[in-house]
Amino acid sequence: MKKSIPIVLMIVQLVVLGSCSNFEDLNTDPNQTTSVTPELLATEVILGSVKYGGVGKDFLYKDMLAKYISYMEGMTDYQYNKFDRTSFSPLIKLVNVQKMIDLSKGSIYEDSYLALGKFIRAYTFYNLTMTVGDVPYSEAVQGETGIYNPRYDTQKDVFLGIIRELEEAGELFGIGRDFPGDPIYGGDVIRWQKATNNLILKILTHLWKKTSDTDLNVISTFDRVVKDNLLMTSNSDNFGLVYSEIEVEYYPFYNSNFRKYPIMSSTIVTKMREYNDYRLFYFAEPAEYQLLGGKLPSDTTAYVGVNPSDDFNTISAKYVIGKISAINKRYYTLPSGEPTFQLSYPEQCFMIAEGILRGWTTGDAQEYYENGVRAAMKFCRRSHPG
Numbered sequence: 001m002k003k004s005i006p007i008v009l010m011i012v013q014l015v016v017l018g019s020c021s022n023f024e025d026l027n028t029d030p031n032q033t034t035s036v037t038p039e040l041l042a043t044e045v046i047l048g049s050v051k052y053g054g055v056g057k058d059f060l061y062k063d064m065l066a067k068y069i070s071y072m073e074g075m076t077d078y079q080y081n082k083f084d085r086t087s088f089s090p091l092i093k094l095v096n097v098q099k100m101i102d103l104s105k106g107s108i109y110e111d112s113y114l115a116l117g118k119f120i121r122a123y124t125f126y127n128l129t130m131t132v133g134d135v136p137y138s139e140a141v142q143g144e145t146g147i148y149n150p151r152y153d154t155q156k157d158v159f160l161g162i163i164r165e166l167e168e169a170g171e172l173f174g175i176g177r178d179f180p181g182d183p184i185y186g187g188d189v190i191r192w193q194k195a196t197n198n199l200i201l202k203i204l205t206h207l208w209k210k211t212s213d214t215d216l217n218v219i220s221t222f223d224r225v226v227k228d229n230l231l232m233t234s235n236s237d238n239f240g241l242v243y244s245e246i247e248v249e250y251y252p253f254y255n256s257n258f259r260k261y262p263i264m265s266s267t268i269v270t271k272m273r274e275y276n277d278y279r280l281f282y283f284a285e286p287a288e289y290q291l292l293g294g295k296l297p298s299d300t301t302a303y304v305g306v307n308p309s310d311d312f313n314t315i316s317a318k319y320v321i322g323k324i325s326a327i328n329k330r331y332y333t334l335p336s337g338e339p340t341f342q343l344s345y346p347e348q349c350f351m352i353a354e355g356i357l358r359g360w361t362t363g364d365a366q367e368y369y370e371n372g373v374r375a376a377m378k379f380c381r382r383s384h385p386g
Contacts, residue, residue: 038113039181041100045120046184048093050241052252052340059252060262068268069327070308072319073261079308086131090124094141097121112176112189118169119196122162123342126203129158137161160215163203170196170230184239194232195239197225198343205351208358223361226352232345235379240341251337259332263315264325269305276300279377285329288322339379346376 053059063069064078071079097117104113128135137158139150153161173189173196185191204222211218225231232238243251253259264284272280286295286302295302303325306315318324331337349372356365 036099036103037181038100038104038107038109039179041096041103042113042116042179042181043183045093045097045100046116046182047241049120049123050184050239050342052241052342055252056256057258057261059256060258064308066267067265067308069262070265070306070315070324071261072263072316073258075312081309088128088135090128091136091141094121094124098141108177109179111172112179112187115169115172115176115189115192115196116179116182118165118172119192119199122165122169123199125158125162126199129155129162130206134158156210156213156215159203159207163200163216163221166196166200166203170200184241190230191237193230194237195343197228197231198239198348200225201231201348201351201355202343205354211360219360222355226355226361226363232343232348235345235375237345238339238341238379239343240339242339243336245335250335251331252340253331254333254335254337256332260326262327262331263319264303264305264327265308266305267308269303269325273300273303281328282330283328284325285327287325290323292322344379346372346379348372349375 053062057071057073060069060071061078064071064076065082067079077084097120101114101117104110107113125135125137125140129137133155134152135155135158136150137153138161139147142150170193173193176189178189179187181187185195201222204218204225207216207218210216243249243254268283269280271277272283280300280303281297284303284305286297286299287304290302290304291297304323306318306324308315315324349368352361352363353365353368353372355361356363356368
């Protein structure tokens with residue numbers, strides 16, 4: 001028996017050595033990439049920038065803050081103007097932005113990825129400074145160079161920086177090639193130029209009280225961007241996500257466990273009833289109480305909203321007996337839902353109309369305004385299953 005022990009140990013060792021020699025093969029997923037490319041990073045940073053929100057009820061919080069809907073699962077701080085802490089977590093994706101730029105150097109797409117990087121940087125810092133004011137900008141995301149405690153820049157300097165980056169992005173897209181890895185525009189640099197200019201106009205519109213600041217050059221820059229005429233021309237140019245019936249691309253509120261809780265607010269319903277706006281039928285369901293009283297779904301008076309800032313118990317009492325309209329069923333029954341966007345053609349029309357009225361540029365403000373209204377309505381109609 002004693003002599004058999006070394007033989008057993010030898011067999012075990014051979015088995016272990018044989019297993020080790022195949023370790024990499026056995027533990028490598030053939031369906032996953034083993035190297036990072038600019039296009040993979042581009043996909044990640046674009047999707048990380050364009051997502052509207054989370055899934056389920058987290059998808060709704062912006063609409064609650066804007067008082068478009070109320071929410072009946074329980075008293076929700078968002079519907080009562082939640083003021084909470086935030087963080088600089090959006091800056092994390094900018095690490096991959098720089099990696100994307102570095103990996104693309106020397107390739108035929110170098111200019112395009114550099115342009116994309118500048119756009120994503122500007123868009124990220126724009127949203128961050130609009131949230132908290134002064135933020136680290138000039139020294140941000142430079143931990144690899146030894147800057148672990150970046151200094152804060154004034155909001156004015158942040159705006160100057162991101163406008164400059166967007167202008168540089170527009171120029172680079174202009175000389176760049178269509179690039180791979182873009183889930184929004186298919187790498188079309190012209191459409192990216194349009195989105196870039198749209199964002200410039202949006203930033204300048206927010207700076208309407210700073211037109212006397214010669215550093216910012218709000219009016220002259222706005223006028224130049226409009227007259228260059230490289231702008232969005234329809235909803236197809238919107239910077240956002242289009243969902244589908246593929247599981248990983250479902251609309252974020254599709255089949256949600258929270259679908260029975262969102263209800264319509266008077267912010268939307270009252271105005272739409274006043275103007276007989278057909279979009280009301282796309283946004284809401286008729287109130288059950290009204291239908292039981294003989295109203296038809298085609299009657300705008302069958303739709304009832306509530307003031308979401310009212311006492312929760314008051315809202316709840318109306319909700320329980322069906323006196324308030326729910327959101328339209330399409331929001332949770334259609335896997336493809338409807339597109340969401342962060343920058344859009346209708347908003348661009350409204351910004352230019354406002355700019356004309358302020359004397360920042362020339363044109364027919366009424367025409368731009370009406371084009372914006374039409375585009376918004378066409379977007380809604382296109383998004384509806386009917």
